[in-house]
Amino acid sequence: MENFAGRLIGREGETAELGRLAASATAGVGQAAFVVGExxxxxxxxxELAATTAERLGMRALYGAAQELERQRPFALIASCLEMDATPADASRARAAEILRGNDRYGLPEVLGGTGEADFATVEAMLGLVEELCAQEPLALFVDDLQWVDPASLLVVQRLIRSVQQQPLLVVGxxxxxxRGEADRLSQSPVRGNCAVLGLAPLKPPAVSALLADLCGGEPGPRLRNMAEGxxxxxxxxxx
Ligand SMILES: Nc1ncnc2c1ncn2[C@@H]1O[C@H](COP(=O)(O)OP(=O)(O)O)[C@@H](O)[C@H]1O
Ligand SMILES: [Mg+2]
Known part of the structure; x- marks a missing residue:
């Protein structure tokens, strides 16, 4: 994942909150949060900034984004986040990847999304992998664009959040x-008590001015300011 290169303007509250959650996770009490906005x-x-913070705190930070064209591919998001797509280098990932492939081979995917326990083995393999990674070092999982998440990955994320406080784990979606879709229901569901929901509002005018100044390397002229108002x-x- 590419770390945020520019300056993040006007998100001090959200950034501080995610930093606190990461610190708690590093200390062994896992946390979860959702970042929601247009x-x-x-x-x-x-x-990206939260991932940098997590790494600075000594966590392993992994990032995956759901893809609109992969909504029907079971475990697409979580497999990419846990870096199981390429040839996995370590034994834990290789084992989980094998179970995932087995799932594809036997055509189980169709039954997913309906009943939760449909693909018990793969869900458990993913949870087991996260547990193993957490045992190695504190882990921060960033799952982006959940509006497109496949149901199987959503189930894994949900299970992770439900027991998040027992591991050195940070989950940020x-x-x-x-x-309104699957992901939205996630933050409304029973896991809700276990996670913070951070709504991102549009930037306030002073923040927009600061962003403009950053972008044009100085005080923006009236024409540019006008355009930015739009x-x-x-x-x-x-x-x-
Ligand atoms: N607070 C901010 N300060 C500076 N640049 C920002 C800020 N928020 C977003 N950006 C920039 O605006 C663009 C869109 O942001 P992005 O994070 O991709 O939005 P989203 O993921 O919500 O669709 C990116 O180029 C990003 O770097
Ligand atoms: Mg985005």
């Missing part, structure tokens, strides 16, 4: 609130 508002940027505090639009 496209372009800065979810990925906040995750991000998603858009619209359209972006309604969305950093992606401001940049464009």
């Amino acid at each position: 496209a372009g508002v800065g979810k990925t940027a906040v995750l 991000a998603y858009r609130p619209e359209p 972006a309604a505090g969305n950093p992606l639009y401001v940049r464009e």
Whole structure:
């Protein structure tokens, strides 16, 4: 994952909160959070900064983003986040990857999404892998674009969050609130008591000015400021 290169403006509260959660996880009491906001508002940027913070605290930080075209591929997101897609270098990942492949071979995927225990073996393998990684060093998992998550990965994330406090584990998910879907239900569900929900609002005018100044390397002129007003505090639009 590429760490956020620029300066993150106006997200001090969210960044501090994620830093606190990471510190707690490092100390052995795992934590979970969701970062929620519209496209372009800065979810990925906040995750990237949080990953840097987690690494600074001595955690292993892993990042995966759900892909719109992989919503039907069971475990697509979690397998990519846990770096099982390529040829896994270590024994723990290789074992989990083998179980995942077996699942593909026997055509179990169709039954997923309905009943939770449909693919018991693979879910357990993923949870076991996370546990092993946590035993090696504190682990921070960043799962981005959950609005596109495949149901099997969502189940794993849900299970991780349910027992998160028992491991040196930080789970941070991000998603858009619209359209309301699977991921949204996740933060409304029983795991909710176990996780913080951080809503990203549009940037306030002073933050937009600071972003503009960063982008054009000085005080922006009136024309640029006018154009930026049309972006309604969305950093992606401001940049464009
Ligand atoms: N608070 C911020 N300060 C500076 N740049 C930001 C900020 N938030 C987002 N950006 C930049 O705006 C663009 C869109 O942000 P991104 O994190 O990709 O949004 P999202 O993941 O919510 O769609 C990126 O280029 C990102 O680096
Ligand atoms: Mg994003």
